Amino acid sequence: xxxxxxxxxxxxxxxxxxxxxxxxxxxxxxxxxxxxxxxxxxxxxxxxxxxxxxxxxxxxxxxxxxxxxxxxxxxxxxxxxxxxxxxxxxxxxxxxxxxxxxxxxxxxxxxxxxxxxxxxxxxxxxxxxxxxxxxxxxxxxxxxxxxxxxxxxxxxxxxxxxxxxxxxxxxxxxxxxxxxxxxxxxxxxxxxxxxxxxxxxxxxxxxxxxxxxxxxxxxxxxxxxxxxxxxxxxxxxxxxxxxxxxxxxxxxxxxxxxxxxxxxxxxxxxxxxxxxxxxxxxxxxxxxxxxxxxxxxxxxxxxxxxxxxxxxxxxxxxxxxxxxxxxxxxxxxxxxxxxxxxxxxxxxxxxxxxxxxxxxxxxxxxxxxxxx
Numbered sequence: 001x002x003x004x005x006x007x008x009x010x011x012x013x014x015x016x017x018x019x020x021x022x023x024x025x026x027x028x029x030x031x032x033x034x035x036x037x038x039x040x041x042x043x044x045x046x047x048x049x050x051x052x053x054x055x056x057x058x059x060x061x062x063x064x065x066x067x068x069x070x071x072x073x074x075x076x077x078x079x080x081x082x083x084x085x086x087x088x089x090x091x092x093x094x095x096x097x098x099x100x101x102x103x104x105x106x107x108x109x110x111x112x113x114x115x116x117x118x119x120x121x122x123x124x125x126x127x128x129x130x131x132x133x134x135x136x137x138x139x140x141x142x143x144x145x146x147x148x149x150x151x152x153x154x155x156x157x158x159x160x161x162x163x164x165x166x167x168x169x170x171x172x173x174x175x176x177x178x179x180x181x182x183x184x185x186x187x188x189x190x191x192x193x194x195x196x197x198x199x200x201x202x203x204x205x206x207x208x209x210x211x212x213x214x215x216x217x218x219x220x221x222x223x224x225x226x227x228x229x230x231x232x233x234x235x236x237x238x239x240x241x242x243x244x245x246x247x248x249x250x251x252x253x254x255x256x257x258x259x260x261x262x263x264x265x266x267x268x269x270x271x272x273x274x275x276x277x278x279x280x281x282x283x284x285x286x287x288x289x290x291x292x293x294x295x296x297x298x299x300x301x302x303x304x305x306x307x308x309x310x311x312x313x314x315x316x317x318x319x320x321x322x323x324x325x326x327x328x329x330x331x332x333x334x335x336x337x338x339x340x341x342x343x344x345x346x347x348x349x350x351x352x353x354x355x356x357x358x359x360x361x362x363x364x365x366x367x368x369x370x371x372x
Contacts, residue, residue: 004043005029007131009036009203010283013138015049015131016041019123024053027124028131034269034280035186035204036135049134053115053127060116063103064096075324078129084326093327102126106327113327121237129323132206137329144194144203145336146315150175151191151202152183153284154372160186160202160284161368162343163292164313170292170353173215176278177361178368180219184281185272190315193286195342200286208236209272210264213252218357221276225265226250228275239266288371289348290364296354300363302370305350309343311336347371 005025008014017028028051029038072085077097084095084104093106100122105114113130117123136146149162150171161183163174172188179185190205216222226247229235235244240263242255247265255263272278291307316333317325349367353360 002043004041006041007032007038013135015134016046018052020054024124028128031128032206035206049111051113051131056116057118060103067094067096133329141331144192147191149191151186152178153186153281158284159287161288163290170294174292179278184279186281195339202284209267212264217252236266291350293352295352300353300360303350
């Protein structure tokens with residue numbers, strides 16, 4: 001049976017996912033329908049940008065052979081090797097990820113992306129990822145920019161606080177700690193922003209959420225998550241098996257990759273609400289900026305670090321390290337100078353946090369109270 005799910009942002013950008021495997025469309029709805037909206041539609045009435053994804057080993061073999069017989073390029077996409085080439089006469093992009101047994105065909109004139117593979121989970125994950133990229137392209141074309149930030153929203157008026165900073169500064173920690181106080185979580189890593197009149201609107205970037213063992217334990221989430229796993233529920237497939245094994249065993253010791261990055265539990269967006277009790281926001285209006293810094297040996301406190309919003313806080317083609325635009329889904333980059341200047345006019349507060357979540361939460365709430 002063929003099913004179709006339409007994914008749409010609060011601003012109206014949309015894509016439809018079509019598949020003969022219902023779990024593929026269900027996955028897309030689960031992945032993006034919590035922060036954006038998702039609903040079933042009649043597959044025979046689908047128009048506009050579309051992702052058609054199926055389990056089809058023969059078509060996978062054919063598309064992969066087509067890629068490899070031409071002069072192809074190679075890159076890393078979503079942490080996996082990807083080979084691709086563009087047909088010069090039609091601009092059709094062919095691509096394959098042999099390690100994941102996934103193949104792609106993007107027809108720009110039809111706004112149609114074909115994804116095929118052998119494993120339902122791999123196909124579903126790739127489908128959600130590329131459907132989001134298509135919507136991302138629409139948002140960027142409509143003047144939105146992406147900030148590397150976490151964000152929480154005040155439910156009564158949509159006033160949104162953005163936490164900015166370099167990697168490891170505490171952006172994600174700030175977002176989750178504030179979301180536990182009654183604010184609504186709008187983003188844990190990336191957020192769309194656009195200046196409109198006298199306001200700056202913000203929209204979420206749907207994604208899995210990574211939360212380290214230390215934070216999970218400190219806020220009382222570790223044991224409930226472990227019990228869910230023991231009862232047979234699953235987490236996001238990007239979660240490393242070592243993490244799953246540690247959770248099941250009750251081992252809270254942080255795990256590390258060979259490159260020094262921490263291996264963390266990975267949550268679907270809906271699990272943030274169902275498992276962790278957080279409320280997610282679908283849009284907001286930027287009202288204040290926070291600039292946290294993790295200082296384990298210091299007491300949490302408000303500071304005057306001198307940090308301001310800067311060009312490196314924006315994610316563009318030059319700084320995108322996860323999803324290079326091999327399919328040409330994104331428009332030419334637009335300058336963000338205007339938005340940068342507008343963000344710099346917002347109230348802001350720098351602060352230091354440590355691993356004492358209670359004290360850190362108190363300081364975060366104080367910072368929000370001073371800024372909003």
